[in-house]
Each structure stands twice: as C-alpha cells, then as structure tokens.
Amino acid sequence: MATKRAASTRFPFFWVPIAAGVIGLILLLQATTTVLDRLELRVQDGHFALRQVFRSERVQEGVSLVEHNPHISPDILLVGIDPSTLARFGRWPFPRGRHADLIDSFTRVSNPDNRERALFLDLFFIEPSESAVDDALLLRSIQNNDRVFLETIVERSAPLQEHYQEYFARHEALFQAAGRIKNVQGDWSRMPSFFGIQAPLQPYARAVRGYGHANIWDDHDGILRRQPMIARVSERLESYRFDTLLEDYGSLSLNPDAFERLIWFDRSGNDHDVALPLSEERLRALLHRLDAEAPRLPIDTTGDGDLDGYTFLLHHHQEQFIPAITLSLALEYFNKSLDDIQVRLGESIVIPAPQSFNSREGVWEPYRIQTRPPVIDENGQEIQEARYRPVEEIAIPIDEDGAMRINYMGRRSSPARDGYQTFPVRPYHGYAGRIPDPDPQSWPATRxxxxxxxxxxxxxxxxxxDEKMTPYGLMYGVEVHANALNTILMDRFIYHLPGWGNTLILAGGGLLVALLAAWFSTIWAMAGTLVLLVVFFFSTTIAFDLNSVVIAFAAPALTMALCFVSVVVYRVTREERDKRRIRDVFGKYVSPAVVSEILQSPPELGGVDKELTVFFSDIRGFTTLSESLSPQELVNHLNLYLTAMTDTILAYQGTLDKYVGDEIMCFWGAPLPQEDHALLACKSALKQLQVLDQMNSEWPPEKRINIGIGINSGIMTVGNMGSLGRMNYTLMGDNVNLGARLEGTNKEYATRVIISEHTYGLVRDKIIARELDNIRVKGKNKPVVIYELIDVPEGLDPGSVVSGRS
Incomplete structure (x- = not known):
C-alpha cells in the first residue's frame, strides 16, 4: 500500500508551486512555439487509427456480415480508374472520347430523377487534345449531362506573361457559368495569396455545372489534414512605378470593399499590402522598406537612353475567392448556390436551409441526417423505423485561412470487389464500357x-x-476529396475544445499528478500517472470518435509527465539533503550503525512521548581535580575521559544528548525504538566503570577520576527542541529530572550506579542489584525505591540488535 512521506508534513503543499511552474512553462511553450501543436497532430492521427469504420461479424465460412458506418454518407460513390480499367482500355491517359463515353453512360437514363446529383471528374483538361474530335465529343457529353463538375488548381506563382490573360479568362468563364463567392466577411488580407490558376479550357468552363479548386494543404510533416474551403486568387490589373505613383497617387482608385488591393513583392517573392488610403506620408515611409527589401527596377531618369537610376513596382490586384470542389459539390447536393453561402473567416461558412432530393417522390425536402438505421427482421420486414436529425443549416468551421479540418472516415479503399472499402468504389470501365445507345427508348431506368x-x-x-499522405497513410486524391465532402454532408466537422477548457484539463491533470507524486511512493505514483494518462488518451479518443471533438492531449500529457518527474526529482533532492542533515546531526550523538538505521527510518520531527531510559554521569571531586591541574591539562584530561565514555555509550547504541561541563547525559530508545533500552543502559554503565578503572590504573593518583551514574526509565518527551535557527535533539520531562537526581544521590550512599524502581522493573531478571532505600528526591512528592546496580550475569556484550520494530 502507498505510504505518505513524513517529510511532507514540514511543507505539505510543496508540490503546488512545482506544478504551477511546470504548467506555466507548458503554457508559455504552447504560446510561443509550434512544438506542441505538431505533437497534437500526431496524437490526432492516432485517434484516426483507432477509429473503427466497419464492424464485421463472421457468420459462416467465407461469409461476413458487414455493418456500415452511419457517419459515412451513402450518397458518395467513387468511380476508380483502377488496374482492371487499365487492363481493358490500355495505358493512361485515355482519349477524351473515352471520358465522353463515361459521362454518356450516366446521362442516358430514362428517368431523370434516378440520375446522379453531380458528376465530378478529378481530371484536368487544361490543354487541347491531340484530336479535335475527342474534345468535341467530350464537350458535347458535358453539355448533355449538365451535372459535370471540373476542378482547377490555384498556384503561388503567377503564370508566364504570355499565358496570363488566357488562364484568368478561363476562370472568368467558370464564374460566368457557375457563379462566384461574394459574401466574405473578416480579414481576407491575411489569407494565403495565390497569383496563378490552372483552369479547364474555356469551352469546357462554359459547359460545366460547377467548379472548384482541388488544392488540399499538407502540414509540416507532409500529411494532408486541411482543405481550404475557399482560396484567394489575386489577378493583377495594372502595375505602377513607385516614383510616378508618388507624384500622382491621387489618381489611383482602389476599392477594398470590392476586394482590391495594392501590393509589392520583396526579393523572396512574398507579397505585402500597401496601407490604404494612399498619402504622401505613407508612401515616403514605405520607400525606406522598399529600398531595403524590394527588387529594384532600373530606369532612365535623364532621358538620355542610359539607365542611371532605379525605382520600384507596385501592383493593383483584384481578389477572387474560389470555392473548394467539395464545397461546390455539397452546395449542389443541398440545392444551394455560391450566392447563398455566408463566409466568416476564422469562424464558419454557413449554408442556410439545406435540402435533399427525394428521388422516389421527385421533390426537394428539408435536409436531415440518419442517426439510427431501420431495424429489419429476418424476413426483410422493417420492424423499427430509422431515426433522423433535421439540419437547419450547415456551418463549416474554418480557420483564418479559410481551411476546414478533414474528418477522415477510414483507411484507403480498395478497388477490388472483395477488398476493404471505406467508400464504395466501382470500376471506371463498368460505366465507360457499357454505353446505352443514343436512342432514348433503349435507355435503362437507372444506373x-x-x-x-x-x-x-x-x-x-x-x-x-495522385497518391497523397493522410493520417491513414497513402490515399488516392479522389478519396481525400470524398472524405472532405463526407465531412460536410454528414455535418461531421472536427471541433476543438475551447482554449480555456484545454487549459483547465492541463492544469487539473498537472496538479493531480503532482499530488500523487508528492504523497505516495514513487512506484505507486508512477503507476497512477500511467493509468491516468492511458485513461485520458482513450477518453480523448472516444470523444473524438463519438462527437468529433478534439481534446488536446499532447500538452496535458507532457504537463503530467513533467510534474511527475519534477516532484520526484524534488523529493529525491530533499531526501538527500535530509539524509545529510540527519547524518550531520545524529552522527554526533549515536553510532554509525544507528545513523544508518535512522536514514532508513527518519525520526519524527518535533517532540513525541516514548518510553526511554535516561543516563546521567558526573565526576566526583571535580573541584579538587581542577585545582591540581592547569587549565590546559584539565581540558586534555577531560577530553580523554569524555572520549572513552562517549565511545562506550555509542558502542552500546546509546544516543549522546549533551556534555554539561564534566557531566554526561545520554539515553536509549530514541531516535529508534530499542526493546532492551534499560538493559543496554545498565550494561553501558558497568562497562564505563570497567573502562574508567583501567584508565585510572594508568594515571597517577592526582589524575584519577571517580564518577556517579544515575539511570531512570519511563515516559519522556524526545525530539528536536529549540528554535528554527538552532535546535537540539534532547529529552524533557519529570522522569528525566529523576535520572539527574539519582546521579547525585550516589554521594549519600557511597555508590557508583543507582537505578530507579522503574528501570529495575524492566531488567530485574537480567541484573544483580541491591535495594538501597525508598527515598523522596527533590521535586518529587511520591517516594521512589532505588537500587544499586552491581552486575549483569549474562555479560556486558552489547549485542547486535540496534532497534526493535513491531
């Protein structure tokens, strides 16, 4: 069982400032670096890895019953250009006429209500085909289908000057065909800037149902976790020389409300906004920064044809906001357009009043998400209806860059029919290789x-x-888009616990672990900390799996670990300090063997009541002795005597209390308990007399010493007494005073060792003693029987038992 440390009673809450220091350090690290954020991303990958997409139950050999994850939309279908498709149609890329066949296979359905809601081609058509016929076939198929979505790519760098107008004209055609995002609120100037765009050829752009960029952002480790729901593309309208603009800045008209800005580029190619409205003061202040950071444009200042000066270029840009392809597909699914959404950077993209199409009734209905599937009996009859959750609006959480966290639903899908599939995958050739005739009479009712x-x-x-790294490993790009789309359709967004909530968990966990480490043994505290960390990790995993709520784990876990280590290090340091102090203090009083025992079981601090035996000895005729010797001789002589007596006391495991001139005070039974404390005191007294007799035989008569010894046993208060600055480990109490009185009583009875009736009662069967008298000593009203100690029949061997424990 865990035990509390006695040392903690001196400062029972020492762990609080330690934990507070660790918590403050972690919070500072969190605020000033990205180390913990990066660790947290890896922890979230672990949450994904523990997620179970399908639960399979083997019902018989070769047959498994598979339950679909209710958090995956049944209306997402992947059509893969898989190995079987390549085996049938030949090497990639296919002729565009083949893609026309694919589109026609979806278009040629007799009942339009049974058609797909949208057909997204994760393919690029940015260059004309080698065959104009193929382009014509594909273009006609896209127009006939009227539900095709094509993608664009936004790029950091601007296209070459000869392609600049064409590329932006292509995207303008997409705007004209499918609309653009206009309602953007927040500080859009902080979004990442893209100056280039790759869009499909203009004829394709004019024919599509919708468009969107296919960019997905990777984090520092190359893993795709975020998709920008909107991307900012800057189109250059005009460029100005700084020296010319400085002279005529009032003629420049920019409208920030219409997403216009004036920018300059530094030598690394990074763009910087020019503060608006323009003024001569602002432009001259800008000149110093341009001169230090911007590339220079050589100019002819004198008009003689020679370049003799330089200036800088400023650029007037128009910002366009491009939706992600997944956002455009979701809007189509919800029967909404880009005009309907509200973008609040750093908060959300709101899709109001989403709808879903009821293909059986052929009508649009308010959108709802199934929360529990129907229960079907063994005969295929529905015995319990499905449950649904109405969705009044879809609020996509985005960061200041306009990006959404992708809630991946499982590892990559296999194109094989019997392989693992997070999303259903059908082969491309299953549609492109089976095209209905152009005659509508032959078209199937559904695909x-x-x-x-x-x-x-x-x-x-x-x-x-097209293989991208995700929390589940490599995944094809189209399936990454499917996971992002599913996140929106299922309203299954990843939310983060508010910062104050994570801080409370961090602080609470750190304080709890510090408490464990302070009050319990290291082994038990370590076990408790590990259990706490495991429970916390799986709690965060469950919260993520059930509610898609991210509770920070890395920072609290690091806090708990550091709190544990810090408190343990403090304890070890304090133990070493206490051991040194105990060794320094008790090494003066007791034998090295007793000191070692004390270090294993430190004594209680302060005064405690114990049954002890106290010992007093004093020199008889000390005045005569001091008169016969010089002060220096007296000191040397006393040192010889006190050393011999002290060595004998320590040999019998006694604790030296103090010297008072020529008087010695010591005791047995503390700081460690001793069962035979009275017997050890008696043996030590007789042994001291033997040693003294031997010393006297070697000294001249004038230096010989005679002593009296008083011994008493009983309840006494023992402990460190005094002040914080100076204390002494000593005894107090009435029984101590009695021992001192017995030492002086030897003079009246001409004896050398007197013990009290209390000591005699503890050793009567082991000693030889003579009853002297029944006396009343000074300060005591009750008479005390006293005995002269004569001998110990078993001998004076101190034995090997240092302490006694129950």
Whole structure:
C-alpha cells in the first residue's frame, strides 16, 4: 500500500508551486512555439487509427456480415480508374472520347430523377487534345449531362506573361457559368495569396455545372489534414512605378470593399499590402522598406537612353475567392448556390436551409441526417423505423485561412470487389464500357446512382502523381476529396475544445499528478500517472470518435509527465539533503550503525512521548581535580575521559544528548525504538566503570577520576527542541529530572550506579542489584525505591540488535 512521506508534513503543499511552474512553462511553450501543436497532430492521427469504420461479424465460412458506418454518407460513390480499367482500355491517359463515353453512360437514363446529383471528374483538361474530335465529343457529353463538375488548381506563382490573360479568362468563364463567392466577411488580407490558376479550357468552363479548386494543404510533416474551403486568387490589373505613383497617387482608385488591393513583392517573392488610403506620408515611409527589401527596377531618369537610376513596382490586384470542389459539390447536393453561402473567416461558412432530393417522390425536402438505421427482421420486414436529425443549416468551421479540418472516415479503399472499402468504389470501365445507345427508348431506368455524388479519379498505383499522405497513410486524391465532402454532408466537422477548457484539463491533470507524486511512493505514483494518462488518451479518443471533438492531449500529457518527474526529482533532492542533515546531526550523538538505521527510518520531527531510559554521569571531586591541574591539562584530561565514555555509550547504541561541563547525559530508545533500552543502559554503565578503572590504573593518583551514574526509565518527551535557527535533539520531562537526581544521590550512599524502581522493573531478571532505600528526591512528592546496580550475569556484550520494530 502507498505510504505518505513524513517529510511532507514540514511543507505539505510543496508540490503546488512545482506544478504551477511546470504548467506555466507548458503554457508559455504552447504560446510561443509550434512544438506542441505538431505533437497534437500526431496524437490526432492516432485517434484516426483507432477509429473503427466497419464492424464485421463472421457468420459462416467465407461469409461476413458487414455493418456500415452511419457517419459515412451513402450518397458518395467513387468511380476508380483502377488496374482492371487499365487492363481493358490500355495505358493512361485515355482519349477524351473515352471520358465522353463515361459521362454518356450516366446521362442516358430514362428517368431523370434516378440520375446522379453531380458528376465530378478529378481530371484536368487544361490543354487541347491531340484530336479535335475527342474534345468535341467530350464537350458535347458535358453539355448533355449538365451535372459535370471540373476542378482547377490555384498556384503561388503567377503564370508566364504570355499565358496570363488566357488562364484568368478561363476562370472568368467558370464564374460566368457557375457563379462566384461574394459574401466574405473578416480579414481576407491575411489569407494565403495565390497569383496563378490552372483552369479547364474555356469551352469546357462554359459547359460545366460547377467548379472548384482541388488544392488540399499538407502540414509540416507532409500529411494532408486541411482543405481550404475557399482560396484567394489575386489577378493583377495594372502595375505602377513607385516614383510616378508618388507624384500622382491621387489618381489611383482602389476599392477594398470590392476586394482590391495594392501590393509589392520583396526579393523572396512574398507579397505585402500597401496601407490604404494612399498619402504622401505613407508612401515616403514605405520607400525606406522598399529600398531595403524590394527588387529594384532600373530606369532612365535623364532621358538620355542610359539607365542611371532605379525605382520600384507596385501592383493593383483584384481578389477572387474560389470555392473548394467539395464545397461546390455539397452546395449542389443541398440545392444551394455560391450566392447563398455566408463566409466568416476564422469562424464558419454557413449554408442556410439545406435540402435533399427525394428521388422516389421527385421533390426537394428539408435536409436531415440518419442517426439510427431501420431495424429489419429476418424476413426483410422493417420492424423499427430509422431515426433522423433535421439540419437547419450547415456551418463549416474554418480557420483564418479559410481551411476546414478533414474528418477522415477510414483507411484507403480498395478497388477490388472483395477488398476493404471505406467508400464504395466501382470500376471506371463498368460505366465507360457499357454505353446505352443514343436512342432514348433503349435507355435503362437507372444506373443505381440515384442522388449520388459520383467522383471519378485515379485508383491505380503509378497511374499519376495522385497518391497523397493522410493520417491513414497513402490515399488516392479522389478519396481525400470524398472524405472532405463526407465531412460536410454528414455535418461531421472536427471541433476543438475551447482554449480555456484545454487549459483547465492541463492544469487539473498537472496538479493531480503532482499530488500523487508528492504523497505516495514513487512506484505507486508512477503507476497512477500511467493509468491516468492511458485513461485520458482513450477518453480523448472516444470523444473524438463519438462527437468529433478534439481534446488536446499532447500538452496535458507532457504537463503530467513533467510534474511527475519534477516532484520526484524534488523529493529525491530533499531526501538527500535530509539524509545529510540527519547524518550531520545524529552522527554526533549515536553510532554509525544507528545513523544508518535512522536514514532508513527518519525520526519524527518535533517532540513525541516514548518510553526511554535516561543516563546521567558526573565526576566526583571535580573541584579538587581542577585545582591540581592547569587549565590546559584539565581540558586534555577531560577530553580523554569524555572520549572513552562517549565511545562506550555509542558502542552500546546509546544516543549522546549533551556534555554539561564534566557531566554526561545520554539515553536509549530514541531516535529508534530499542526493546532492551534499560538493559543496554545498565550494561553501558558497568562497562564505563570497567573502562574508567583501567584508565585510572594508568594515571597517577592526582589524575584519577571517580564518577556517579544515575539511570531512570519511563515516559519522556524526545525530539528536536529549540528554535528554527538552532535546535537540539534532547529529552524533557519529570522522569528525566529523576535520572539527574539519582546521579547525585550516589554521594549519600557511597555508590557508583543507582537505578530507579522503574528501570529495575524492566531488567530485574537480567541484573544483580541491591535495594538501597525508598527515598523522596527533590521535586518529587511520591517516594521512589532505588537500587544499586552491581552486575549483569549474562555479560556486558552489547549485542547486535540496534532497534526493535513491531
């Protein structure tokens, strides 16, 4: 069982400032570095790894019953260009006519209500095909389908000057066909800047149902965890020389409310905003920074054709906000457009009043999410209806960059029919290789894709650079988009516990572990800390799995570990200090063997009542002795005597209390308990007389010493007494005074050792003693029987027992 440390009674809350210091250090580290944030990302990857997407039950050999994860939308379907497709159609890339076949296979359905909700091609059409016929076929298929979504790529660097107008004209065609984001609130100037864009050819752009960028951001470790729901693309409208603008800045008209800005680039290519409205004071202040950081533009200041000066360029840009392809697909699914959303940077993108299409009734209904599937009996009859949660609005949480955390639902899907699939995957050739005739009379009523978002992309290794690193390992890009889309459709966003909540957990965990480390043994405290960390980790995992709530683990766990280590180090340091102090203090009083025992079991601090035996001795005729010797001779002679007597006391495991001139005070039974404390005191007294007799035989008569010894046993108060600055380990009490009185009584009875009736009662069967008298000593009203100690029949060997413990 864990034991409390006695030392903690001196300062029972020493662990509080230690824990507070560790907590403050971790909070400072959290505020000033990204180390803990990076650790937290790895912990979140662990939460993903522990997530169970499917639960399979083996019902018979070769047959498993698979239960689908209710948090995965049934309306997301992946169409993979997989190895079987490549085996059938040949090497990649396919002719664009093949993609036209794929689109036509979805278009040619006799009942439009049974068609897909959207058809996303995770393919790029940024260059004309080698065959104009293929382009014409694909363009016609896109127009006939009217539900095709194509993607763009936003880039940090601007396109080459010869392509600049064309690339932005392509995206303008997308804006004209499918709309643009206008309602953006918040500080959009802090969003990452993209100056280039790759968009599909203009004919394709004008024919699509929707568009969106396909960028997904990786973190420091190269893992994709965030997708920007909107990206800011800066189109350059005009450039100005700084010297010219300084002279005529009033002619420049910029409207920040229309997302316009004036920028300059430093030598590293980073963009910087120019503060608006323009003024001569601001421009001249800017000049110093331009001169230090911006690239210089050589100019001819005299007009003689020679470059003899330099200036800088400022650029007028128009900002455009590009939706993520997953956001555009979700809006199509919810029967909403880009005009309907509200973007609040650092907060959310709100999709109000989402709807879902009821393909059986052919009507749009308020959106709801199934929370419990229906219960079906063995005959296939529904015995309990499904439960649904109505969704009045979809609020996508985004950071200041406009990015959403992707809530991955499981590891990568396999294109094999019997392989593991987080999302259902069907082969590309299953559609592109089975095209209904152009005659509508021959079209099937359905292709089993009612109201689904069909996402077409690479699903074969080595086919393209489309394998991305995710918390579940490598995953094809189209499935990364599927996880992001599912996050939106299922309203299954990743939320973070507020900062104050994480701080409370961090502080509470640190204080709790510090308390364990302070009040329990190191082994038990370590076990408790490990249990606490394991329980905390799985609690955070459960919270993440059930509610997609991220509770910070890395910082609290590090706090707990450091609190444990810090308190243990403090305890070890204090123990070493206490041992040194005990060795210094008690080494003067007791034998080295007793000191070792004390270090194992430190004595109680302060005064405690114990049954002890006290010993007093004093020199008879000390005045005569001192008159016969010089002061220096007297000191040397006394030192010889006191050394011999002290060595004998320590040999019998006695504790030396003090010297008072020529008087010696010592005791037995403390600081460690001794069962035979009275017998040890008696043996020590007789042994001291033997040693003294031997010394006297070697001294001349004038130097010989005669002593009297008084011994008493009983309850006495023992402990460190005095002040904080100076204390002494000593005895107090009435029984101590009696021992001192018995020492002086030897003079009246001409004896050498007198013991009290209390001591005699403890050793009567082991000693030879003579009863002297029944006396009343000074300060005592009750008479005391006293005895002269004569001998110990068993001998004077002190024995090997140092302490006695129950």
């Amino acid at each position: 089993a894709v009612e109201n689904k978002i069909v996402m077409v992309g690479a699903f074969a290794q080595g086919m393209a650079d």
